[in-house]
Amino acid sequence: MDETTTRLTEYGLPLDPEAMVRPPDVTELELEPGHPGLGDDGYIQRRKALFALCRKHRLENLGPPLIEYTAEETRIWREVSPKLDELHVQYACRIYLDAKRELAITRDEIPQLRHLSDRVQRETNMHLVPAEGALPYRTFYEYIAQRGFPVTQFIRHGSHPEFTPEPDMIHDCLGHVPPLMNPDYAELVALIGKAAATTRAGEQLLALKRFSWFSIEFGLIEEAGATKVFGAGILSSTGEIPYSINSPDVKREPFVTDVVIATDYDPSRMQDHLFVAPSFPFLRRELETLVRRFGIPVL
Numbered sequence: 001m002d003e004t005t006t007r008l009t010e011y012g013l014p015l016d017p018e019a020m021v022r023p024p025d026v027t028e029l030e031l032e033p034g035h036p037g038l039g040d041d042g043y044i045q046r047r048k049a050l051f052a053l054c055r056k057h058r059l060e061n062l063g064p065p066l067i068e069y070t071a072e073e074t075r076i077w078r079e080v081s082p083k084l085d086e087l088h089v090q091y092a093c094r095i096y097l098d099a100k101r102e103l104a105i106t107r108d109e110i111p112q113l114r115h116l117s118d119r120v121q122r123e124t125n126m127h128l129v130p131a132e133g134a135l136p137y138r139t140f141y142e143y144i145a146q147r148g149f150p151v152t153q154f155i156r157h158g159s160h161p162e163f164t165p166e167p168d169m170i171h172d173c174l175g176h177v178p179p180l181m182n183p184d185y186a187e188l189v190a191l192i193g194k195a196a197a198t199t200r201a202g203e204q205l206l207a208l209k210r211f212s213w214f215s216i217e218f219g220l221i222e223e224a225g226a227t228k229v230f231g232a233g234i235l236s237s238t239g240e241i242p243y244s245i246n247s248p249d250v251k252r253e254p255f256v257t258d259v260v261i262a263t264d265y266d267p268s269r270m271q272d273h274l275f276v277a278p279s280f281p282f283l284r285r286e287l288e289t290l291v292r293r294f295g296i297p298v299l
């Protein structure tokens with residue numbers, strides 16, 4: 001390990017760059033301490049079954065399985081998605097709203113990833129990969145490098161419909177999938193994937209991870225003189241949407257790549273430091289410049 005890599009920190013803690021380039025493979029469902037589903041055997045059995053099914057489909061390249069959702073899962077979707085819908089109309093960027101309509105994602109039925117994947121593929125040649133849970137960063141981006149976006153197919157626990165400690169399909173389908181219909185966004189995501197899957201340098205991977213955190217996950221965008229939301233982490237949270245735009249506690253500054261890649265964050269709490277990009281083409285150009293500067297041979 002050299003001088004630079006030993007100084008890497010993430011979430012305020014020292015980071016082992018080796019763990020970033022060689023991620024662990026999680027072969028069984030693990031719910032973190034404090035997860036609202038712990039102690040609910042029915043929920044855990046369902047999660048285990050979906051974990052096994054989606055993992056099999058992912059590893060065998062079978063595409064998203066068609067899932068028969070339960071009445072409880074549909075109830076949770078019908079409780080959360082109208083609330084998000086109202087906030088999206090007010091706060092989400094135009095590209096997102098148009099794409100959500102194009103994809104025919106409704107408040108009533110949980111969408112099937114297989115159908116969303118077919119539609120996105122026709123539009124931008126990205127497809128959706130079934131994921132059993134949050135994949136390690138590098139594994140995640142190895143799929144994206146192949147233009148496949150990993151998406152979960154389970155739903156959060158019904159005791160706290162507005163909270164999930166892990167990305168679930170409300171986060172993925174209502175946050176990540178719609179912008180994939182935009183060509184500039186799709187190219188941006190695919191390039192992050194290629195660069196992250198190619199570099200062997202932990203500090204470059206960390207920079208790419210931060211770039212995507214402050215854009216794909218928690219990005220804001222200028223639109224006709226107003227600040228709008230396009231980050232999936234914001235768009236899938238009823239608390240985070242108004243907080244990101246209205247709260248005086250949030251620092252919002254222009255998206256400057258060198259500042260972004262030097263900025264740490266805490267994923268476990270509401271985000272109080274955000275960056276505003278002028279457009280998707282801008283982000284795509286910024287990323288291309290960064291990747292060239294890093295000397296990652298993917299362009």
Ligand SMILES: [Fe+2]
Nearest residue numbers: 167217232233
């Ligand atoms: Fe996400």
